[in-house]
Amino acid sequence: MKAINRNRRQFLKYSGVGLAGLLGLSLKQAGAAAPYKVVVIGGGFAGATAAKYLKMWGGDSVDVTLVEPKSVYYSPILSNLVLNGQSSAKNLAFTYADLQRKYRVTHKAHRALTINSGANKTVLLENNETLAYDRLIVAPGIDFKYVNDYDINKVPHAWQGGEQVELLRSQIEAMNNGDTFVMTVPPTPYRCPPGPYERACVVAHWLNQHRPGAKVVVLDANPDIIVEKESFGSRFTQYGVEYHAGVQVTQVDDASKTVTVSGAPEATYAADVLNVIPAMRAGANALLDNAGLLSGDWAPVSAKTFESTEVAGIHVIGDAQGTGVPKAGHIGNAEAKVCAEAVLNLLHGFPVYASPKINSACYSPVSTSEATWLTATYEYSTVSDSWVAIAPSKAGGAPAVSHYQEMFGWTNNLFSDTFS
Ligand SMILES: Cc1cc2nc3c(=O)[nH]c(=O)nc-3n(C[C@H](O)[C@H](O)[C@H](O)COP(=O)(O)OP(=O)(O)OC[C@H]3O[C@@H](n4cnc5c(N)ncnc54)[C@H](O)[C@@H]3O)c2cc1C
Known part of the structure; x- marks a missing residue:
């Protein structure tokens, strides 16, 4: 001691x-x-x-x-832009070389x-x-809580960056006109609250442009869109996204590409591309x-x-x-x-x-040129030994081209503050 x-x-x-x-x-x-x-x-x-x-x-x-x-870390942040072909896993790859060389951190792979x-x-x-x-x-x-055994190479979650995201991109690219992309939103708490809604928008926008007649179906375990409802909801309407709230995944079949959900009523959805984002735990x-x-x-x-x-x-x-x-x-x-x-x-x-503060920020692309954002700041409360939001979270409002451009400045700062 x-x-x-x-x-x-x-x-x-x-x-x-x-x-x-x-x-x-x-x-x-x-x-x-x-x-x-x-x-x-x-x-x-x-x-x-x-x-x-x-x-x-x-x-x-x-x-x-x-x-x-891993010797290479693939960022999940910005990974939805891999799905519409605007980025690639390679663009979102980071190594630990700077941490070792500049800061003398020892990396054990x-x-x-x-x-x-x-x-x-x-x-x-x-x-x-x-x-x-x-x-x-x-x-x-995070780890995932799979409802049953299935092959994640056939039904990718694409929620941890890298290979899974590239795989989902290749499945989307292989879709035909009129096909159906079905995705699920896990129950809270899960990684990146706006992320699934952002994904639905990015994929639906791409399909509208490149696969006429194809549609996106969103099966949400939560009672409603949990963040930035106005922004995502209006894009769902614009892109023709079919949205179902309050439905929990009970069965996934990788052979028939079907997902069964409980809710009112219980239903099975067939997909050409099925993207189940499972419930999460540490x-x-x-x-x-x-x-x-x-x-x-x-x-x-x-x-x-x-x-x-x-x-x-x-x-x-x-x-x-x-x-x-x-x-x-x-x-x-x-x-x-x-x-x-x-x-x-x-x-x-x-x-x-004694009084640290932390904040969160999420930028969400909703097309190839527009994004929204959401942020919240928390301060430490001695009384409850917890993080308390200083003010209600702030959102960027309607999706905008300017937000989309700012997004890359924000990610570059975050990426370099973390890995360089
Ligand atoms: C589509 C999408 C969009 C997102 N957008 C945003 C955004 O706009 N803003 C934002 O702030 N966040 C965003 N996120 C969320 C963000 O990516 C995650 O919250 C973040 O990566 C969590 O960081 P972490 O260090 O806790 O976990 P991770 O980044 O997952 O890192 C955990 C690491 O632990 C390693 N590991 C696991 N088990 C072991 C073990 N036994 N031994 C050694 N190592 C182990 C893993 O290999 C992994 O590299 C987004 C996520 C997604 C999927």
Whole structure:
């Protein structure tokens, strides 16, 4: 156990929390004790940002190891533009080279198998390597709750970027005039609240232009369009999207490309292309469950530090955490910074920043040239140890060309703040 006084002296020697990074000072660690070890599981928007900022702010006082099996990360953000041919998975691909070279994050390209949070705090990787940690940050995104076994290469979800999105694009391209694209919207909470409605618009707009007579059917598990109803609803009308609310998927058949839903009445829909976006739960579910981090589908945390309320010394950020803020990449990036700052302060025996704020932002293309947006800001409430919306969420209003253009400035900032 490291003593607080030693921590304080050492931390000041290293430059003080955040100061090296924030003030751009280049202070060197001279003859210091061994650095603290932080392991980050998952290299998406939340995990990659946490790893980068831990090193940027913590300097040589901390060794950061990012455990992420993929060497290339494909962003789900903007992935609906792959479906209308405006982008490709390659355009949305990021590596961990900058994190390693510029910030000296160690990348282990293996899956984390088990977490031992006992006296010897360790993470076991699939290559049998064991990593010791002083604090652990877990950011594994989402897993899906499939209603039955089916082949996701025949019925892709295309909700995690990359190959699945390319696959769905090729299925859409192969559609004929008059064909039917059926997609489902999962029950809340799920990754990216506007995302499914955005997808319905982008696909319907493309089909209207390239496959006359083809139609989009949306089967929504929620009682209504959950965000930006005016914007998406008016485009559904314009594009002829058939929309059914309050219907839950009960059966998927990959051979006949049919999906059965409960509701009033129960019905089976036949598709030429079937895109089921299943209900979701925290990613690496078995890993988190075995570590005792879950309560239900998500990982409960203290909002101020993102430290698990179930297991001390482990923090959960991004889509997997259960504070109730939207599950999205922009806010995952913000959570990562709050968490990185808290982890450094906790390691060095300093007080944790008392009033952090985070915000979310989603841009939604609805055609090849127009988009909408939605944002919300949250502040930490000491009273309830939760994130409280400062004001009602703001939306960009009617889809516009200007929003579509701004969208790329926003994504470029987010992508580079996370991976460069
Ligand atoms: C169509 C679409 C549009 C979207 N648009 C927006 C938008 O406009 N704005 C916005 O903010 N968000 C948007 N999102 C949501 C955003 O992509 C996600 O919320 C974000 O990726 C979540 O980040 P994360 O780091 O929690 O998870 P992820 O990005 O999924 O990263 C998790 C990582 O953990 C790794 N992992 C999993 N298990 C293990 C393990 N056992 N060991 C090691 N690593 C593991 C995975 O390989 C993965 O790389 C959109 C999503 C979609 C699908």
